[in-house]
Amino acid sequence: MNLRILYHGLGMAGKTTNLEKLREIYSDYVSDRIHQQTSEGRTVYLDILSLSIKTKSGDKEIGVELFTTPGQERFRILRKWIFGRVDGLVLVLDSTRSLEENLRAYEEVKEYGLNGVPMVLQLNKRDVGKLSPEEVRVAFGDVPLVEAVATAGMGVAETFRAVLKEALNAKATAG
């Protein structure tokens, strides 16, 4: 089994930081890390963390590929392939920006037809931002929400585990 989890959000929301922290947290599971970036460290196209996770019984293994989307508007044309095959979605919300701005990223999710995909919200930059979990809950209802400070690793593993659980549950229901 192979799962693809997409981290999407505004530019600078902390998508790549999530992958970098997960790489540290789950270092024993990492099978590859690909990050194509500009000299300023901005993601151009491919930002992928591949994990191989065994079952407790050890008889099965699943591959999980975590992708981020390039945040900059000019790279939007490259997103079609990334958005095309997704089992789970993390919408990384930036607490330092308004709900309306963050909702623009969600509009794109809908535009690519991913609104039916299992989704988890991550409210990032909780240490500096003003956007509150209550405001987000009003907009998104009962979608699972994890508060995070990705640069410090807070909430990063929790977000990943939550989206993985949602994606596997959805597969089980569909199967």
Next chain:
Amino acid sequence: MDMISYRLKEQELEEITKRLQEYKNSLLLDLVVLMDDGGRLVSFAPYVDSYKPIAQRVAIIGAAVVGAVDQLEHVISSKKSMFFSGQEKNMYVHLINSKFMLASVFSHKVPLGSVKLFKERLSRELASLLDSALGRGESMLVRFEDLAL
């Protein structure tokens, strides 16, 4: 949802791997990778564990590049293959059908014409095997609680 729309039986996978190995040996290629359009590795040759990480990388990047080039179709018309010329090695990626593609990695000593010629026959052989796998859904299901995470 990324529901995998094909499933290969063990016997079919063995047969595919054997054909990839024969193709690799006949041209003295360095690496042959069969992947789907989502970048999932189907099989590769030489089929040894140490090659798996690079085969997986070729699968993802190969499929992603093909996916990106889709956006240029109004410029180049429908794509069929792509050729990358490196300093020491080349890579030739071609589409077997709408779902699967094959990447061949080889040194400059191997003529590109030979790769193009031999891949035609291999493509026909693989297409018949892969066609039968289309439509079979994924069988393995794993619960989150079962993961050693």
